[in-house]
Amino acid sequence: MSIELRNISKKFGDFVAVDNISLHIETGELVALLGLSGSGKTTLLRIIAGLETPDTGEVLFHGEDAVDVSVRDRKVGFVFQHYALFRHMTVFENVAFGLRVLPRKARPAETEVARRVHELLKLVQLDFLADRYPSQLSGGQRQRVALARTLAVEPKVLLLDEPFGALDAKVRQELRRWLRRLHDEIKITSVFVTHDQEEALELANRIVVMNNGHVEQIGSAEEVYHHPANAFVYNFLGNVNLFHGRIENGRVFLGDTAVELESTHAHAHPDETGKAVLYVRPHLLEIVLQPNGKQTFPATVKSINPAGPQVKVELVAEWGDMVQVEISHDRYQALHLEPGANVFLRPKEQKLFVYQI
């Protein structure tokens, strides 16, 4: 089922949670609402579910207005951030709940309920826990029970609120892949909310980057990561170094040293003062030992963290800004870096992002 949001706004008192958002979600898509806490992503998800009513705007399911359709008739599945499992029911009863509250005519027989519940518990690989209570499960198991419970009513749309937020990193990774596979299998239109850019980039067909109640950019992982619409998106989708500089004649100058960089980004039109902020990802800076004309700027190594797939080097630029750089282990070996060493940094210029202020 496709979902269409038109000019949705929602206020809580004076706080604007969602500010005039329009969004179209295709049937079978897996969409991420990505943003910081307070960006309105959960409110938007709850509006889709019908748990909140928008102040203005329309929600259309499959082209039909759904604002006046009650939550129970919307056929949405909602997975809550803290699972919201019924604590006084066993895992089995939790999953069976949606079937047991069906109108008498549509309610399946007890044997059918049992069959469906066990089928779903097998799907989430938790059949052996059917008689346990939620408090006896681990976080990852609870989350999977919550998913099975939601899928029991065969929703047309699956909405997940920070589905992996409360889990530890390892379990999160595992569940993420599992959800991806599940979605590929059952092809249900899904929207999930997350503040974790990695999660959004890995899982979603499309990502909606939200900030302060409005949409900053909508696009595929590739689009939002490599072609960010603005500084917020660039900044949000990964670590970033921030330099204050100037733009003159299409060239970028950093600090007092007038480092000259080719500015290739469309947004890099100078204003009268020419002031600009430059965003560079740590892995898009190179460390070299010799200056290379005006392509490089000097920096001093502060600390080195060689743990992990990349070596993380922290430096201080000549004009005092902290700079983070990630280099490969091979490069690190070759450079013989030590804290206190004076080196030069060279942005791999094509990927530089310049933002006018």
Added chain:
Amino acid sequence: MPETLSSPRPPAVEPRNPATEDPPLVRLALISVALLFLGLFLFIPVIAVFVQALSSGLGAYLRAIVDPEARAAIRLTLMTAAIAVPLNVAFGIAASWVIARFDFPGKQAILTLIDLPFSVSPVISGMLFVLLLGVHAPIGGWLADHGIRIIFAEPGIVLATIFVTFPLAARELIPIMQAVGSEEEEAAIVLGAGGWQMFFRVTLPNVKLGLLYGMVLCNARAMGEFGAVSVVSGHIRGHTNTMPLYIEILYNDYQFAAAFAVSSLLTLLAIATLIAKRFLERRVVPAKPEQDEITAKVAA
């Protein structure tokens, strides 16, 4: 710590945490104080009631209880409790749900008003009803003209009892409802449950312990209420005497054995309530670990 893992563990009855354990002397002192207090203020008085009740022999005891006036008092007390407790529970659930789930203007005022029957003396509560519904008051006069008697009659006693027990269930349930939160209810609705299905399958089971406790408190107060009921009752023997009022009359008539006999009955009713609570507790809370911890904690 591999040493701890490999070393044989002492066959402890229960795992103890030495960090939170007090020295034996302190423990002994604390336990003695608690038991002494309990004995002095609970067991001795209760036993005294029964000793006094049987002081004139078993025959006198039974005569005191089967006395028609005593039976009428027992009947009225049980009837009052049977009306007051369900109403109180219904109000308690509705009020606590509204207060815990929604924000609305006047919420704080309602919270304060709920406590009103606790903060005013029961005698004044009774007076309120006499002033409002007595034969000389406008409403009471109008009702009397239509043949309805409230003050100095059974309805007045029931009304006064409902008034003084008013906050009990609600006060128990509000913190539990707040602690449980609304997420499970939302989950139920999204899964297709209707309002009543949500209430009976999710809301109620989550607060059942608190509800039970509220019912016990309410029942105890309803059966034992003296002040408010005394004002509205008029002490008509065999008609508007509840057990506490009847006991006082007997006591003032120097019929000590009979007074204590009826007292012992009231005490037994209280004990029966507690036993019923234990029994129900076990039925509604099947043996399972951790489950209902919040509710149990808040209720306690």
